[in-house]
Amino acid sequence: MSSPQQARAQASAITSGRTAPDTDAAPTSRLREMFDGPRLSPGQRRIAQYLIENITEAAFLSITDLAERAGVSQPSVTRFASAVGFSGYPALRERLQAIALSTLAGAPAENRSNELQSAVDAEIENLENLRRDFADPDQVIAVGRALSRSTPLTVLGLRISASLAEYFAYAARRIHPDVRLLTRGGSVAYDALLQSREAGGTWLLAFAMPRHAQETLTAVRVARSAGLRVALITDLALGPLADEADVTFATGTGSRLVFDSYAAPVVMSAALLQAMTDADPERTHARLEEYEQFADQHQFFLKD
Template identity: 85%
Template structure:
């Protein structure tokens, strides 16, 4: 690996035209591809963002200096290097320096998208993939019918996945007579799942999004052991939780920012809700009309 002085000398030679740079993707695009790992922790994504935004300087920093600039520990930087596929920080820094030299030489194509625009672009790609999956809606329709018929219907989402589970359960209660939401793990989840099965429930809709909780895997196994079937919304078609589920709807999450975004899983959840409404249109209509009457009577919502 060249020293910082040698690397800067090489950069000077490139910018002066003595060395012809290789034609490759814009440096920020290379870094985003390198760091686009959904299982990076928020702290690791902070490191990634700093490197993207300060590549020409950060590529020549020692591990101590980089940790200090980002505000993390040196072991955190080492773990980050391993998480993005390198044997350690020295190997990562060597790669960063090769990208930084390309930055100083001038990229073959200008990368105009800032980090927020890149995050939106990634989510658009996730939605495009989901749109292609919906070209054959039979699987969604079939599971919507099963979820609609399960009374009670249990919705499971732990840790970061709780927000989507709450959204689904809130909407599902408008069209289903008995929806039970589980957002706490451990024995609390076990009790809820076992009681749901004893009450006649047949299905659980589970959400498992990065970073995947060990508690979710355990809860899904408990559900299966109790005789419940599991439909799973997640980001990966393969993995321990998906292996335990009866059916998996895998759709990408946005991992370009410090915390994930869930455009495609949100649409997937809404699609299953739509399938539930279509499965029993008479019950759906009766419950929605009843809810509207109650909401008007008690003024749940602001009037336009």
């Protein structure tokens, strides 16, 4: 393992070489810019987090030492280097060493937040973008009305997207008479989609968060071939899934931590639910009132 003294010695050697440090931005800012672009797996994010938090030492570690410090395998480090645009770990390390120079040379300290605060900042930005999108709510209102009229209404969320689909379906059942939730792919999903169409359903609401599952794309294609229209909540406005959907609501996901966070997709879901309630206020009122009476009768909830 490299000591801080060895790191400084290697940094001095690099200053006379072909790689010069970029001093226009703080080191962690440049690292985040480098790592935020690609879609990284949870294991690769662990590597990115370690590099951001320990750049002055990590930039001079061997691939073996970096893998050990980050708690991953050596092949994972190699794949990480490729994922962020480098030919291999040596090329990535050369770039990391150049970035580390500004810190080792005593560059002014940046006003940096910790990783948890940075994750919140990124989600605030996602919500600000969504707020701007809501300046024209016509599409949300129109799709909410269409979902409200679809009986049954099918909601699809596979793998990591299942939790978002469950949230939407749980709430939608309070205001809609027939909501069908699909969290399993393959032939089980295909059967359910075909049955939903045969029963009179007209729409599928699908959630597709990173990493996007192949089985989600297949299920959406099955839904379209069966005659269902598809509304999609995802993180990308372009791509195979968006190409298959009739309507796509692209909302940013938080990717600063090992696992994604979904503040904006949840707000997007709540907005569609609001549009569904407004589409048929009499039905909404009757169903919510009936549910509250039933909940009180059986004491579902604790008293405040």
